[in-house]
Amino acid sequence: MAKGLDVGTSFIVLSSEGKGNKVEYKDFRDAFYVIKPSTPIASKMIEKGLAGKTFVKDEDGSYIILGKDAIEKAVERNDSAKRPMYRGVVSSKEKDARRVLAYILKEVVGQSSSENEKLVFCVPAQPVDQEDEDFDVGYHEDVVKKVLQECGYEARAINEAEALCYSELADDDYTGVALSWGAGMVNVCVMLNGEPVLKFSTTKSGDWVDRMSAVATGETDSIVQAEKEQGDFTVGQPNDNQVLSAVASYYDRLIDYTTKQLASALEGHKALPKFKDPLPVVVAGGTSKPKGFVEVFKAKLESNGFPLPVKEVRHAADPLHAVARGCLIAAQIL
């Protein structure tokens, strides 16, 4: 049995085929928060307070709270949770990142059910808006592959937006454009008859909205993230809530920025074939979830001079699981 794995900056999603034409997803929030007790009594109190939460105890006595519990704990302490990943790859900013990511991956995927069970996971593409030599997809890919191999899988990486194409373009002869709006990046793939002809990413996405809104309102990133995910707002529309108003405004700027980058990257690109029919454009990912997102994106595509003919702009059927679904489809045939 094959499996798919979306290794995202914000969520890890495992996909596998269930019985009776079902697909099973296992989601885990990709976040952690470290509490280091100062005394043995404090340690016991903290451990009591963490009953029922997802956490691990480190050898130095500190508690590493994982997943959404980490964000809740950070918000409770007016602090920000940490991420084991940053802009789509294992974070070099956090010293515990590699270990925490490895632990989460091992726990979420579990041991393979057979020897060398196939597993396809996703990696980001090289960004077009950043001349940063430290951006290292290869190292991230090797770390994830090593962890998965330790769990008994024959692991293979594909691009995140390519996986989205596999999930959403079956009815379009696997021809079109897909954009995966993750927390750290936006990944883009142009596909022709099942073959990716162009893949790239941009480095501003949901986390950038959180950061800029946090700066604008004086709140922490975690509080902005929590408000954004629970609150009711429409992209580009004013809101009574100050945080959500900032979020809605920065969303508008993010979409504007991304569509300009998209137009600039595609305009006159030598690898682009001459498409005979207008293309479907599919969007997915947690950042694409808010109300009004697709409408604003569609309008900005037109106004910012998207160079390819567009048939329609649509949301993936299941925006949070679409990449993992695409990885699962790829795992069945690769």
Add this chain to the structure above:
Amino acid sequence: MMSFTLGFVFAIGYALGRIDTIVSMLKKKESDSFVAGVNREQKKSFTRRAVDIDESKFVTDVSTTSLKSGGASLGTVTQTKDDISSATNKLAQLKKAKG
């Protein structure tokens, strides 16, 4: 005077006869030149980029044995009715056709 004129005409004729050879020799010298006669694309192909190896980055085993679980398991499981076999078959056919 007559012999001088004949000598002059002979010299002119000889020079004209050799001019093609002289011009082609000069042209050859030009194309062998290190800089001249090489267009930008050709120059690009001659230039070899230095190969850098970042020795600080290599993947060793990522040990998680020091992390002891607090009990709760990781992940929320959901199931959706979804037949992915037709999508898989269609993609497999396209990939096969492309060879």
